[in-house]
Amino acid sequence: xxxxxxxxxxxxxxxxxxxxxxxxxxxxxxxxxxxxxxxxxxxxxxxxxxxxxxxxxxxxxxxxxxxxxxxxxxxxxxxxxxxxxxxxxxxxxxxxxxxxxxxxxxxxxxxxxxxxxxxxxxxxxxxxxxxxxxxxxxxxxxxxxxxxxxxxxxxxxxxxxxxxxxxxxxxxxxxxxxxxxxxxxxxxxxxxxxxxxxxxxxxxxxxxxxxxxxxxxxxxxxxxxxxxxxxxxxxxxxxxxxxxxxxxxxxxxxxxxxxxxxxxxxxxxxxxxxxxxxxxxxxxxxxxxxxxxxxxxxxxxxxxxxxxxxxxxxxxxxxxxxxxxxxxxxxxxxxxxxxxxxxxxxxxxxxxxxxxxxxxxxxxxxxxxxxxxxxxxxxxxxxxxxxxxxxxxxxxxxxxxxxxxxxxxxxxxx
Numbered sequence: 001x002x003x004x005x006x007x008x009x010x011x012x013x014x015x016x017x018x019x020x021x022x023x024x025x026x027x028x029x030x031x032x033x034x035x036x037x038x039x040x041x042x043x044x045x046x047x048x049x050x051x052x053x054x055x056x057x058x059x060x061x062x063x064x065x066x067x068x069x070x071x072x073x074x075x076x077x078x079x080x081x082x083x084x085x086x087x088x089x090x091x092x093x094x095x096x097x098x099x100x101x102x103x104x105x106x107x108x109x110x111x112x113x114x115x116x117x118x119x120x121x122x123x124x125x126x127x128x129x130x131x132x133x134x135x136x137x138x139x140x141x142x143x144x145x146x147x148x149x150x151x152x153x154x155x156x157x158x159x160x161x162x163x164x165x166x167x168x169x170x171x172x173x174x175x176x177x178x179x180x181x182x183x184x185x186x187x188x189x190x191x192x193x194x195x196x197x198x199x200x201x202x203x204x205x206x207x208x209x210x211x212x213x214x215x216x217x218x219x220x221x222x223x224x225x226x227x228x229x230x231x232x233x234x235x236x237x238x239x240x241x242x243x244x245x246x247x248x249x250x251x252x253x254x255x256x257x258x259x260x261x262x263x264x265x266x267x268x269x270x271x272x273x274x275x276x277x278x279x280x281x282x283x284x285x286x287x288x289x290x291x292x293x294x295x296x297x298x299x300x301x302x303x304x305x306x307x308x309x310x311x312x313x314x315x316x317x318x319x320x321x322x323x324x325x326x327x328x329x330x331x332x333x334x335x336x337x338x339x340x341x342x343x344x345x346x347x348x349x350x351x352x353x354x355x356x357x358x359x360x361x362x363x364x365x366x367x368x369x370x371x372x373x374x375x376x377x378x379x380x381x382x383x384x385x386x387x388x389x390x391x392x393x394x395x396x397x398x399x400x401x402x403x404x405x406x407x408x409x410x411x412x413x414x
Contacts, residue, residue: 047127047131047133048316048318049133049134049135049298049318050135052074052075052077052125052127052133052135053072053073053074053079053123053125053133053134053135054071054072054073054074054075055071055072055121055123055135055137056068056069056070056071057070057139058137058139059137059138059139060137060138060139061139061140062139062140062171063140063141063142063143064113064139064140064141064142065113065141065142066112066113066114066115066141066142067111067112067113068113069111070084070095070107070108070111070113070119070121071105071106071107072084072105072106072121072123073104073105073106074103074104074105074125074127075104076104076127076128077103077125077126077127077128077129077130078099078102078103078104078125078126079099079103079104079105079106079123079124079125080124080125080126080132081122081123081124082097082099082106082121082122082123082124083121083122083123084097084108084119084120084121084122085119085120085122086114086117086118086119087117087118087119087120087151087155088114088116088117088118089152089156089222089237089239089241090152090153090154090155090156090220090239090241091155091156091241092155092156095108095119096108096109096110097109106123113141114141115141115142115143115144116141116142116143116144116147116149116171116236117140117141118138118139118140118141118151119138119139119140119141120136120137120138121135121136121137121138122134122135122136123135124296132319133318133319134296134297134298134318134319135298136294136297136298140171143171143172143236144236146232146233146234147233147234147235147236148170148171148172148174148224148229148230148233148234148235148236149170149171149224149235149236149237150168150169150170150171150204150222150224150237151168151169151170151171152166152167152168152220152222152241153166153167153291154166154243154377154378155241155243156241156242156243157241157242157243157244158243158244158377159243159244159245159246159376160243160244160245160246160376160377160378161245161246161247161248161249161289161290161375161376161377161378161379161380162211162212162213162214162245162246162247162248162249162378162379162380163211163212163250163287163289163378163379163380163397163400164212164243164245164289164377164378164397165205165206165207165289165397165399165400166186166194166205166206166207166218166220167203167204167205167206167397168184168203168204168205168222169202169203170201170202170203170204170229172202172229172230172233173201173202173230174201174202174204174229174230175201175229175230175231176227176228176229176230177198177201177204177412178412178413179227179228179229180204180224180227180229180235180412181196181198181204181411181412181413182413183222183223183224183227183235184196184204184206184220184221184222184223185220185221185223186206186218186219186220186221187218187219187221188208188212188216188217188218188219189216189217189219190213190216192208192212192213192216193208193209194206194207194208195207195208195209195407195408195411196410196411196412196413197393197399197402197407197408197410197411198410198411198412199393199394199410200394203394205397205399206220207399207400207407209404209407211248211380211400212245213245214245214246214247214248214265215244215245216244216245217242217243217244217245218242218243218244218245219240219241219242220240220241220242221239221240222237222238222239222240223238224236224237224238225237225238245378246376246378247264247265248264248265248266249262249263249264249265249374249375249376249379249380250263250379250380250381250382251263251371251379251380251381251382252382252383252384253274253276253283253333253354253381253382253383253384254384254385255276255277255282255283255348255383255384255385255386255387256385256386257385258273258274258275258276258344258345258346258347258348259271259272259273259274259345260272260273260274260354260356260381262371262374270370270371272356272367272371273344273345273346273357273367274344274345274354274355274356275336275339275343275344275347275348275349275350275354275355276348276350276353276354276355276383276386277348277350277351277352277353277386277388278348278349278350278351279348279387281350281351281352282348282352282386282387282388283331283348283350283352283353283354283383283386283388284327284331284352284383284386284388284389284390284391284395285383285384285385285386285388285389285390285391286382286383286390286391286398286401287380287381287382287391287398287400287401288326288327288331288380288381288382288383288391288396288397288398289326289378289379289380289381289396289397289398289400290324290325290326290333290375290376290377290378290379290380290381291325291326291377291396291397292324292325292377293323293324293325293372293375293377294322294323294324294325295321295322295362295372296319296320296321296323296361296362297319297320297323297332297334298316298317298318298319298320299316299317299320299323299332299334317338319360319361320332320334320335320336321334321335321337321358321359321360321361321362321363321368321369322334322335322356322358322362322368322369322371322372323335324372324375324381325396326354326381326396327391327395327396327398328395328396329395329396330352330353331352331353331354331391331396332353332354333353333354333355333356333371333381334353334354334355334356334358334368335355335356335357335358335359335362335366335368335369335372336355336356336357336358336368337357337358337359337360339355341357344356344357354381354383356368356371380400
């Protein structure tokens with residue numbers, strides 16, 4: 001699912017008291033069943049972000065050559081902010097650049113792109129009519145012929161929630177999975193058994209039997225250099241990275257009761273009214289892990305198959321606030337400012353997401369803002385009592401929905 005996004009804050013401040021919101025709050029339409037008329041009135045039919053903010057290379061492009069030009073531009077109005085991050089071997093580096101004097105173009109200080117890297121572009125612009133748009137794009141650069149690499153999550157030196165799963169996505173299919181698996185070593189301090197599971201030939205995940213203990217230091221060593229992953233295709237990386245496990249936070253969404261109970265280190269700290277998937281577009285059950293946090297994001301139903309009979313998208317919202325990705329297929333927990341205020345805690349309206357009350361632009365003192373500021377990549381959100389199936393283990397970091405025996409059976413090393 002393609003969403004236009006602005007990179008989020010990542011916060012993990014401790015709480016001193018139990019918080020509860022009373023009253024009836026409003027429902028989500030970033031993934032909701034709001035009427036087109038209501039959405040159009042709320043949004044004023046703004047132009048699509050890709051028509052306002054032009055990014056080169058194109059979103060989703062692979063094997064971009066290092067000499068290709070990276071540019072962000074707008075036809076009118078001005079760029080408000082541009083942030084470009086290059087991720088290579090689980091390490092993020094911000095790409096320095098500048099917006100031109102007329103506000104129409106952003107260029108990097110150095111034109112040449114890095115090899116075997118993933119680039120993320122987050123741009124916010126104001127058009128000639130004063131309307132703000134946000135756009136998020138990604139592309140990956142050329143990997144030398146006959147080489148493979150693994151794109152790693154989480155990032156090096158990050159602090160994550162206790163549900164984080166180490167995940168490697170490979171740029172090429174791996175035929176010799178056992179050899180590649182042996183070249184990865186995941187260790188923890190304090191020690192705990194960590195085991196691998198393959199999803200097809202392109203993804204290898206690692207986790208312990210239970211959630212990580214808070215304070216655990218995890219080290220991941222990739223020794224792929226000269227390992228033959230497929231006939232004639234050899235590894236390129238020889239890297240070590242690490243991350244720290246933060247406090248333990250699990251939030252349980254009860255789709256039938258329209259509530260989310262947030263527990264920090266076993267203590268209930270908040271009960272928040274929510275709206276989940278409508279009867280015809282229910283929310284997945286099961287344990288999901290926060291993999292991305294976005295202060296502002298576009299949600300377009302057409303990207304995940306929600307189209308009207310005339311082929312147009314059922315919804316297209318350019319500025320959904322406080323969005324936290326739960327699945328690769330487009331399930332988010334996000335803020336909402338446009339639905340009726342008597343929906344939260346009473347009815348399920350969405351196309352599968354979980355919604356919390358918010359204000360336009362995202363408020364820090366709203367339920368969505370409060371939860372966003374107290375969440376980490378790697379936190380667990382579990383949905384119960386929804387009339388839907390359990391989320392697939394490879395849809396995002398859904399591996400916690402597999403029991404231990406099933407998980408370890410996914411190893412290629414017998």
